[in-house]
Amino acid sequence: MSESTEKKMVRLRSSDGEVFEVEESVAKVAKTLQDMLEEDCADAVIPITCVRAPILTKVIDYCKDQVMISSSSSTTNNPNERTEQERKAWGQKFMEGVDSSTLCELLVASNFLNIEGLLNLGVDKMVSMIQGKYPQEIRDMFNVVNDFTPEEEEEIRNQNAWAFERDPYYKKRSSSK
Amino acid sequence: MENSKWKRKRRGAGMNLLCDDLQEEILFRLSCQALYRAKCVSKGCNDLISSAISHGRGQPSRTPAVFVYAGRDEKLRNKWGSGLRNPPVNIAPPATDPSTPWFYLNGVVCKLPRSRYNSDKALCHHISSINLPKEDHMWISGRCAMKSMDGCLAVTAYVRNVKGTELCENT
Numbered sequence: 001m002s003e004s005t006e007k008k009m010v011r012l013r014s015s016d017g018e019v020f021e022v023e024e025s026v027a028k029v030a031k032t033l034q035d036m037l038e039e040d041c042a043d044a045v046i047p048i049t050c051v052r053a054p055i056l057t058k059v060i061d062y063c064k065d066q067v068m069i070s071s072s073s074s075t076t077n078n079p080n081e082r083t084e085q086e087r088k089a090w091g092q093k094f095m096e097g098v099d100s101s102t103l104c105e106l107l108v109a110s111n112f113l114n115i116e117g118l119l120n121l122g123v124d125k126m127v128s129m130i131q132g133k134y135p136q137e138i139r140d141m142f143n144v145v146n147d148f149t150p151e152e153e154e155e156i157r158n159q160n161a162w163a164f165e166r167d168p169y170y171k172k173r174s175s176s177k
Numbered sequence: 178m179e180n181s182k183w184k185r186k187r188r189g190a191g192m193n194l195l196c197d198d199l200q201e202e203i204l205f206r207l208s209c210q211a212l213y214r215a216k217c218v219s220k221g222c223n224d225l226i227s228s229a230i231s232h233g234r235g236q237p238s239r240t241p242a243v244f245v246y247a248g249r250d251e252k253l254r255n256k257w258g259s260g261l262r263n264p265p266v267n268i269a270p271p272a273t274d275p276s277t278p279w280f281y282l283n284g285v286v287c288k289l290p291r292s293r294y295n296s297d298k299a300l301c302h303h304i305s306s307i308n309l310p311k312e313d314h315m316w317i318s319g320r321c322a323m324k325s326m327d328g329c330l331a332v333t334a335y336v337r338n339v340k341g342t343e344l345c346e347n348t
Contacts, residue, residue: 107199123199127206135217147220156217163213 010037011045012060018053019045022060029063031114051109055102059109062118065090087117095125100141103129136169200225 008024010033027046028034036046048056069086098106103125110118130138139146148156157164164170195203204215204226216223 104195107195111196111199119202123202123206126203127211130203130207130215131211133211133214135214138215138218144219144222146218148217148223152220153217156223160213160216163210164217 012056013045013047014051014053014056015049016053018056020053020056020060022063023067025067026060026063029066029115030059031116033113048109048113050112052105055105055109058102058106059113059115059118062094062115062121065094066117091121091124095121098125100129104142134164134167134169136167 009021010024010027012020012022012027012033014020024037028037033046051059069090095103103122107119107122107126110116110122129141133141135146138144146153157170204212204222207215212226216226
């Protein structure tokens, strides 16, 4: 009978082959995994084929936190307020120091695993990284190639010139031909 | 129909990893200014933003940038009102949570404390101070009002996509 009180564990394998053992409640924070587990579609080890180990580690951290918060909120007098504050603070801390490439991988992972909270956190972080930046800064941050011709770029800038005022990175280019 | 967006020039994860839905999710949480700037990043970005705006996604998170006129300028109200091609969009609180009024502003969910709904003026004032950097204020357009729906308070706003802001460029 003591086995029934033991926490059920789930094994997840990252795209680079590392295996993580987590409590089932933690895995179930991810809706994709929850569906698999509840419909008995999961193998002994669930392959998470599009998520590398370092990213999966971070995702698991997030899920563990969600389990902890939901279990602690049921014991507090004012669960909603506390949870909201805690989530905000923790979310900011969780995303602290995450660079753009890690963030993109986290977004892919949370999208694939269907973890809405983490997806929201990632999208908000991404937005905060883009907000207030000029086009060249955004290109640099995400390795985007500027494939506009000078004329095309000029035209788009002119359509909404107010948004580009005092852009220190922009120098009018001209076509060589 | 494939959009090639956010191309990368060297190895390493970038925006190109993200599917269209995710990219849209990000783009439509940007402020109006940041959205215009993002259009200028690459052809792919420009295409993505333009097509999403013109098609007007139905889902809340895909809603094109929403502009709500939060001022008391009668001229602008009239101009906006008469220039509407689409019927006003009613943005109501979700049925599951009628106590939390919300609406979308620039694609961002804005939640208003119920007390703010006491008067149209207070609501307008509150909207004008939400989630928008100063430089965006002049681009807020449309008209907002409030009405009661089954005992719940809701915001009715005239909604325009980004192109709609051209209506008030000269004001």
